Structures are given as structure tokens and as C-alpha cells.
Amino acid sequence: MRLALFDIDGTLLREGIAPKLAFARALRETYDTTGPISGFRFAGMTDPQCVAEIMRMAGVPEDVIRERRDACLDRYVEHLTLEMRNHDGAKIFPGVKELLARLRGREDVLVGLLTGNVERGAWLKLGRFKLGDYFQFGAFGNEHEDRGELAKIAVEKAREILGRPVKGDEVTVIGDTPRDVACARAIGARAVIVATGLVAREELQAAEPDVILDSFEDVEGTLQAICP
Numbered sequence: 001m002r003l004a005l006f007d008i009d010g011t012l013l014r015e016g017i018a019p020k021l022a023f024a025r026a027l028r029e030t031y032d033t034t035g036p037i038s039g040f041r042f043a044g045m046t047d048p049q050c051v052a053e054i055m056r057m058a059g060v061p062e063d064v065i066r067e068r069r070d071a072c073l074d075r076y077v078e079h080l081t082l083e084m085r086n087h088d089g090a091k092i093f094p095g096v097k098e099l100l101a102r103l104r105g106r107e108d109v110l111v112g113l114l115t116g117n118v119e120r121g122a123w124l125k126l127g128r129f130k131l132g133d134y135f136q137f138g139a140f141g142n143e144h145e146d147r148g149e150l151a152k153i154a155v156e157k158a159r160e161i162l163g164r165p166v167k168g169d170e171v172t173v174i175g176d177t178p179r180d181v182a183c184a185r186a187i188g189a190r191a192v193i194v195a196t197g198l199v200a201r202e203e204l205q206a207a208e209p210d211v212i213l214d215s216f217e218d219v220e221g222t223l224q225a226i227c228p
Contacts, residue, residue: 002227003158003166004103005114005151005189006135007175008125010043010197012096015125016089022079023050030072031065033058043198044179046116046141046150047073073142077120084128092129093196095216100134102223109227110161113138114154114173114183116147137161147179148186155187172226178207192225 009015020042024034035058042050051072055065084090103111112135115122119140126132139154151173158166168188173180176197184191191209194216195201204212211225 001162001166001170002109003112003155003171004109004226005112005139005154005171005173007173007177007180008113008115008117008122010176010199011093011174011180011194012100012131013090013092013125013129014196015084016087016091018083018087018090019080019121019125021087022076022083025079026072026075027051027054029075030068031055031058031060033060035060041198044116044147044175044177046145046147047076047118047121048141048145049116052145073118077118077124080121080124084124090125090128092131093194093216095219095222097129097131098219099216099222100131102219103226104134106227110137110158111135112154112158113140114147114150114175115139116141116150118142147183151183151187151189174226176204178203181207181209184209190226190228192222 024037027034035054037054040054048069051069052065103109117140119142122140123132137157139150143153144150155166171189172192173184173189174192176194177199181191192211193204193209194213195204196215213222216222
């Protein structure tokens with residue numbers, strides 16, 4: 001059995017400006033500042049990490065960051081719903097639907113999410129392209145702010161579904177940043193990186209994933225990379 005764990009943003013789709021606008025509104029309403037959000041690099045980070053890092057750079061005290069973070073993320077999801085309607089710059093990457101359909105149809109693969117998005121935000125983004133039904137479970141940013149810990153949570157959820165322990169060498173993490181590689185290594189998993197995100201290929205190579213793909217357009221090749 002192969003456990004295939006997918007990131008969302010930069011891997012399956014590009015959501016456009018809507019999440020950043022929603023984040024900025026939530027930060028302003030919760031902390032009275034957006035901080036240096038315009039130049040902040042979100043790639044590979046969990047939503048709770050993003051809130052904390054941006055507010056630290058804005059000089060907000062740690063205790064205030066912690067106390068208000070959940071409320072901020074709730075506001076973010078509310079605004080995301082609206083901003084997604086107002087901004088249609090999102091796109092699904094080539095090959096994604098065929099790849100997910102092929103994986104979901106296999107009896108030897110369990111398909112899940114491993115994403116820094118809070119759960120409600122993740123399903124909103126996937127729902128825009130009708131991708132939600134391809135995933136049997138997920139580990140989300142609201143469950144832990146550290147991706148390595150999220151990987152362990154995903155493996156534990158898979159264990160509950162399968163009724164047996166899941167070893168690291170049975171797992172493939174599919175993402176688009178060096179943080180996804182580190183996340184895979186935290187559980188001894190295979191790391192397949194697709195260069196459709198915002199990270200330069202040289203930086204991806206330096207993280208030493210098992211495979212770097214240009215895209216998912218070569219579905220057969222991608223399947224072989226995920227399920228060696």
C-alpha cells in the first residue's frame with residue numbers, strides 16, 4: 001500500500017490573489033496591522049506559522065499573537081469565501097485531475113492531503129475545482145503549525161483507516177517547496193517535488209528531493225515517481 005500525501009497551493013493549483021487579500025483583512029481586524037505582508041513569502045508555511053511570523057515582524061508581542069491567532073484564522077476563512085468570489089485568478093495545474101483520478105482508482109494507494117492550510121480553507125480551495133472527492137483524509141494547518149508534525153498526524157490518520165501501522169517508506173509526500181522535502185524526511189518518506197510553485201528550481205534541487213517534476217502533465221511518469 002502506498003500513501004500519497006498532497007500539498008495544495010503551488011502543487012495542485014494556484015489560488016491567485018484571494019488568499020493574500022483575505023489574510024490581510026483578517027490580520028488588520030485581529031491585530032490592527034497587516035504587518036509586512038506584501039513582501040512575505042508564504043510558500044511552504046502553515047497558516048498558523050504565517051500569522052505568527054508576520055505579526056512578529058510587525059512587533060506584536062508573543063502572548064498577543066497566541067491569544068488572537070485562532071480568531072484571526074477564523075476571520076481569514078470568512079474573508080477567503082468572499083475574496084474567492086471577487087477574484088477569479090485561480091487555476092488548476094495541467095494533469096492534476098487525471099493524476100488524482102488515477103490514484104484514487106487504485107486499490108494499492110491511499111490518497112490524502114498534507115497541507116499548511118487550515119481545514120476549512122483547504123476544502124474551499126479544492127472545492128472551486130471539484131477536487132475534494134479525490135482525497136480520503138487530510139492533515140491540516142490548524143492541527144499543528146509545524147509541517148513535520150503534520151506529516152506524523154497524517155500517518156496516524158492513515159493507520160486508523162488501514163487498521164495497521166504505516167512505515168515511512170510506504171509514504172510519498174508531493175509538494176512544491178523545500179519545506180515539503182523536510183516534511184517528508186521527518187517521517188522517512190519519499191519526496192516528490194513539482195516545480196509549478198514559486199520556488200526556483202535551483203532551490204528545490206538544493207533540498208535534495210527524490211524526484212523533481214516540471215509538472216503533472218506526464219501522468220504516467222508522475223505515477224511512477226509517486227509509486228516507485
